[in-house]
């Protein structure tokens with residue numbers, strides 16, 4: 001049998017290799033990951049950091065019989081490549097291709113689907129308990145979790161259970177000192193501290209047999225330790241130290257950028273820039289505007305659960321270090337912390353990706369909305385996010401927020417609108433406010449300028465039409481508007497930006513009901529409970545007898561691909577919608 005990566009069609013091939021072939025294999029695997037990500041994009045640093053661990057795990061354990069769960073799953077590229085998906089790896093994160101995260105339907109080696117962090121210990125503990133009950137206790141159960149993901153509430157809850165159980169679970173703590181941005185918090189300080197004995201004591205006192213730290217790039221040390229772990233029983237924690245981005249110098253130096261660097265030159269790591277990169281993203285509008293508002297309004301404070309770079313809270317944090325907090329991967333805490341700050345008269349801007357706010361739903365209801373506290377949720381990555389896929393699309397927020405009393409929901413159609421909504425939301429206390437905006441570029445170039453107060457809960461007629469009306473929320477409507485300016489020369493189509501799902505502009509909506517025999521609604525979220533269903537309810541109440549059509553997402557999970565591909569797939573391409581409207 002050959003010994004290079006091209007001959008590894010599954011872990012059984014890896015287990016047949018001579019020990020002396022393993023280090024060259026690690027180098028080959030690392031290079032393979034670099035070249036694949038350089039060409040197609042995706043997560044880089046995390047997978048480079050666990051190359052040796054991945055080989056050691058599949059060499060020592062009998063996967064997929066033994067259950068191996070990768071937390072978040074952004075570090076599982078090596079795992080995918082070694083478990084029969086090497087030749088398909090060029091399709092990673094592409095439309096109809098491999099998922100960028102472990103996925104049960106993709107491979108028996110993906111024991112648990114991931115994407116959101118800190119689920120691995122709970123999941124693997126569930127598997128171990130099930131194994132005991134179902135008399136399948138000859139399996140090994142392993143969770144691999146990063147230092148930042150371990151600091152999240154869910155992981156702590158799972159440790160709390162695991163440590164008091166008899167379950168034979170091995171937790172491997174992959175400690176690289178990084179989240180996407182540098183790791184934060186007391187656990188991070190403990191792990192980085194000089195007295196490693198305290199680390200030992202902390203885990204031991206929670207009921208886990210601790211070992212480590214082991215150099216996570218020393219393949220043979222890892223294999224030796226994993227073999228030893230295989231003979232042990234009960235809850236255990238193996239602490240390994242790794243370097244995020246290992247093996248590609250720029251990725252080791254600039255670990256934040258190379259978490260997911262986009263396309264780059266594989267030999268040097270130099271990132272490829274395009275003209276697109278010079279355009280303004282919604283997150284930039286948020287970041288820059290909040291700094292301006294922070295200068296004017298000393299009550300404004302900023303909170304992010306581990307996404308200072310991704311959400312662009314970073315500039316505010318630099319400008320106002322005393323008025324901002326990165327709380328780590330702790331969405332629930334971020335929301336209730338914001339609630340606490342608001343009780344004392346501060347005005348918290350809590351920047352969270354739409355998909356990650358799902359984790360803090362009760363906190364939004366119980367701690368913020370029920371007490372009508374003025375917290376402004378800045379929900380980035382709303383709508384279809386593209387290649388991260390089903391785990392990350394922000395397509396439920398309109399629905400899950402719409403049913404919460406006191407909540408205002410603003411959806412800017414452009415960068416300028418986002419800027420003005422941010423401005424307006426801090427002019428006075430308004431109870432909870434959610435402003436949701438997508439990943440990527442603003443449709444407008446000239447988003448800067450003097451602030452303008454936006455009438456709260458008021459929509460806007462962008463153009464009147466003679467035949468049909470489109471009632472919309474968000475940038476899709478702005479793109480449609482630009483398209484219609486060119487193609488609907490007879491003004492057949494009216495266009496209404498509702499701007500707020502809540503409070504809904506019922507006066508404007510009634511005007512639409514009174515003026516059009518056919519109305520379309522357009523939103524980039526699930527249709528259940530969003531704009532379309534709200535308009536349908538109002539239409540019924542007002543006795544509207546015309547035709548209603550809804551454009552939004554059906555009751556199904558949307559996979560990964562470019563946003564254009566996904567918009568085409570889901571009927572949300574603005575040009576296709578425009579053509580249909582005019583047909």
Ligand SMILES: Cc1ncc(C[n+]2csc(CCOP(=O)(O)OP(=O)(O)O)c2C)c(N)n1
Nearest residue numbers: 046115116117146147148149178179180306
């Ligand atoms: C609930 C949740 N919040 C935020 C994120 C975004 N996120 C993805 S990876 C990551 C950092 C994870 O750090 P760590 O667990 O230490 O792994 P590393 O990247 O260092 O390997 C974050 C914050 C997420 N996936 N899930």
Ligand SMILES: CC(=O)[C@@H](O)[C@H](O)COP(=O)(O)O
Nearest residue numbers: 072074115260310381388439
């Ligand atoms: C794995 C994870 O959750 C993050 O790395 C996420 O992929 C970041 O998404 P953006 O690229 O949209 O910031």
Ligand SMILES: [Mg+2]
Nearest residue numbers: 146147148178
């Ligand atoms: Mg880390």
